[in-house]
Amino acid sequence: MTTPVVLYEEEYGQLKHVITRLCADANAKFVFLVDKNGQQIAAHGEMLNLDTTSLASLTAGNVAATDGLAHLIGERGFPVLSHEGERDNLHISIVASRVILVVIFDERSSLGLVRLRVKRATAEMNGIFELIDSKLTRERDMGIAFDSPFAEITEEDIDALFS
């Protein structure tokens, strides 16, 4: 098993701030950040009843399949995907090579505006993820062990989950 991906509150707050601003600046309905393995990272918007778990999994699958297609034809990847619906549209882009940014927008916005705002937000988030990486590398180099909430878990704790 590889080292878990960890998101601390400080970095989560920073990412949440960026996507909240993106949602407002792009006039979007919903902005969503997913890791490439299909795990939800952060979300903001007016679509309160949206099934974000399914959205995360399907988005990651979509991007993975598209990446597969890209490699087949000799491309490194397709970093931007756009889907136009009757009412709502999806803009999907890759951030820091491992996170997917999803923007859902309708006629109150435009693809051009979304692209413009996503570009700025992506640059900001790239910086945040670089900081996360360097923080983890620094801690690793200093021999600071990852403080997992599961370090003290017992078999009784696990059995209780299934009772």
Add this chain to the structure above:
Amino acid sequence: MTFINYASREINCKIVYYGPGLGGKTTNLQYIYDSTSAQAKGKLISLATETDRTLFFDFLPLDLGTVRGFKTRFHLYTVPGQVFYDASRKLILKGVDGVVFVADSQRERMDANVESLFNLELNLKQHGYDLIKMPYVLQLNKRDLPNVISPQELRSELIRKDEPVFEGVANKGVGVFDTLKAVAKQVLLELRKNSGG
């Protein structure tokens, strides 16, 4: 790959159900979905063909409860079992924390089981994983059919390490939750081991 979100106090783990076509992977997930309370599950997503063969994946999020203040969620995936969907199987395996191999106990499917298991190890290796070192459970499904190989023979052909083995009849739920609990437990214990606990 386990995802720990300190902000929302959630831990998400990924389990993939693997095996030959029509072996019972999707049936396992369907049974788990049908038997789980609404609060503990999300939507069952099935990307399938018109004839209900898995085309890309099935996905079921399960909320197992809280441990040490963290909501523990498992994301269950199945892969398409048909041989020619190998590219998709590779994608679904990315970030996996635990694997369930659903073997088809029927005599005529033995070769398919062996081929699928070999394929699993190969695809895991391409992602940098080693089946021998990761949480893994073997389910011998379809035990209710008349033309099945004995569990002993299946074990001798398919067992890879000292993984837990469960006999199953997935469409009746036999062995389904035992299998899930076993792999989930292994994943959580592995988390503890990796954090020095």
